[in-house]
Amino acid sequence: MAGQSDTRPPADGPPPAVHAEGIVKRYGPTVALDGVGLTVRPGEAHALVGRNGAGKSTLVSVLTGMARPDAGRITFGGAPAPGRGDAAGWQRTVACVYQKPMTVPELTVAENLFLGRYQGRRAIRWRALRARAGALLAEYGVEADPAARIEELGVEQRQFVEIAGALSRGARLIVLDEPTARLDAAGIGRLFDKLHALRAQGVAFLFISHHLPEVYALCDTVTVLRDARQVLTAPVPGLTREALVAAMTGPAGERRGATGRRPRTGAGTALGPAGEPVLETAGLVLRGHFAPLDLTVRAGEVVGLAGATASGNTVIGETLAGLRAPDGGRIAVRGRPVRTGSVPRALDAGIGYVPEDRHREGLVPGRSVAENATLTLGGRLGPLGTVLPARTREFARRMIAALDIRTTGPDQPVSGLSGGNQQKVVVARALARDPAVLVAVRPTNGVDVASKEALLGVVRQVADRGSGALLVSDELDDLRVCDRVLAVFHGRVTAEFAAGWRERDLVAAMEGVAGDDGPRAAPHTAGTEGSTP
CATH class of the missing domain: 3.40.50.300 (P-loop containing nucleotide triphosphate hydrolases)
Known part of the structure; x- marks a missing residue:
């Protein structure tokens, strides 16, 4: 596609955190993804942008195992994607932190971190569980009381708890869906500092945002989807904001639009x-x-x-x-x-x-x-x-x-x-x-x-x-x-x-x-x- 950089996996070095090529997804007569490709490398922050309906949510559903593509292939760390129905395999591979937290508000931080992972027959040793949770949070630099209920935490802390939980399951690719939507400027700064630190440990992030200044502040590469197609993949440094907006709007960026209803004419x-x-x-x-x-x-x-x-x-x-x-x-x-x-x-x-x-x-x-x-x-x-x-x-x-x-x-x-x-x-x-x-x-x-x-x-x-x-x-x-x-x-x-x-x-x-x-x-x-x- 014109304007795209090469998204093939590198010939040397570690394999990509995720590599997708030729992804097609249809819902009846609607083509939601039309031959989309994406490569995110270890330690990279890769932005995924596009107008509503461009295909971002569908691509995330495919990458996280929530939807099965009709064509194309996906690898994680060089290995094929987990099979259909292998929920544990997907959790060990990739996680998505959504705009709306997926934690259970009434449960504690420790309970949320290990939710669905207890398989023993004995009663849960709560003190030991909180201690394990504390050690896990400390490993990833998350400041939260394991005994606190999730509903007592701020938005920023809830996101960090979700990220820490995903990493503890083995995931090395984290999808962040509008993570700054409910954060103030200070919270955004702390989030970005944490992401930079995790990237240094080889964690890769796919960053979805409608706020383009954040793309320039955080990301190395950006992929633009428009009308279900991948129209641009390019390094963020050197890409002008005008060019990025033009890729999102396309040749129709000057048109009046499809609706026949018009504003008042004259006064x-x-x-x-x-x-x-x-x-x-x-x-x-x-x-x-x-x-x-x-x-x-x-x-x-x-x-x-x-x-x-x-x-x-x-x-x-x-x-x-x-x-x-x-x-x-x-x-x-x-x-x-x-x-x-x-x-x-x-x-x-x-x-x-x-x-x-x-x-x-x-x-x-x-x-x-x-x-x-x-x-x-x-x-x-x-x-x-x-x-x-x-x-x-x-x-x-x-x-x-x-x-x-x-x-x-x-x-x-x-x-x-x-x-x-x-x-x-x-x-x-x-x-x-x-x-x-x-x-x-x-x-x-x-x-x-x-x-x-x-x-x-x-x-x-x-x-x-x-x-x-x-x-x-x-x-x-x-x-x-x-x-x-x-x-x-x-x-x-x-x-x-x-x-x-x-x-x-x-x-x-x-x-x-x-x-x-x-x-x-x-x-x-x-x-x-x-x-x-």
Whole structure:
């Protein structure tokens, strides 16, 4: 492939920690990996980057034995990968430390380190177990009390415990999936110091991150995936950030995007210019997640918050919806203050919310379309706070028609709908109270192209009818419906883009790389001063 360096294993020296070539993985008609190669050498920190959907997660699943490739071969330390079902063999070979800890919070550090490894018939000697755990932690320089419960540790310590456990099983390749997502600057520094020390012992790391400055700070080599293909493997030193972003976006880096929904043309819509503010925040802050935020969404406007999942933009959306209580600042809807940290108060104030995960946060699977669509209405569908089934169904019929929900009727269980139609039900619930502002977090996750188009059209219509919308996403095609886009990086708004932005510029800002300083991007400093998240 053009632009790639040779990823064949070296002819001399120790064998690679992992060598993969020609990896193909299909899920039905979808090609998730198309002839991908990767070589990580002992003691190397190798970055794996790419936009959402590029194939990173699938490759990690293949490398850790969670998925079987349809073609290609993998070796670890020169030996073939463990066989299918050989869980112990995979644990001795490779481990993945995910963004969300895989430890058991209620168990102690010692119990987590040896979980699943005790095969004796006698009672466990707890003092001896803690002593072994202490010696293991000391061997890898991890400062943690073996008797402490995992839930008592900070994120940084939990990661170190997971790494120490993996190494103690024999793994010499550690996959780090967004390891800095919940760390502050000091914690990131300590993590990198620990990784450098372990690399000196020959441990190899595959580092997955949306924060490109961290790639340059830690890694020797970077591999870029785009559209399920390996498009670049190159040494990090000497690779410009512009070239790295260009590899991630490809020739489409200048295109307008696939969606037919466009921002307002000229100053506004048929309603005229964007109107009075419908949503305002002043100094809104949640420590450890995002810095003080000043934000305004006006009537008739769709504003995008662009950033990776770990950037803090999702938490901003959750805070606006009352799911999280901020540490400071205020929220106002149509000029009226909103009590923060309360979902009912946010609903009453006029904030409609589409959560990121419809399965976990958006739907009650055993209930009907009508019941799910009217969950936020409470006792508004009958006298004296009662809920009349006939009114519930009538409201649902109107929403089914308005959003083109493909269902047999309002009484159909929502679990029987397709993903796109389930998401439309979630949107219907968010719109049930005719909100002043719609906050939608990655609303097109896991839906087909036609459903994406329809859902983005609904977001646009909310604004065109005189309300406002805040669209939280890292999907570039989603963001093209916006009138302006704010790039969020490590909990701070770093740049603002007007409609017509270039893909490479926005991706660079989202990844923490300075983009084009031309007229389409403007530095955004309001509300970004304050404590480091």
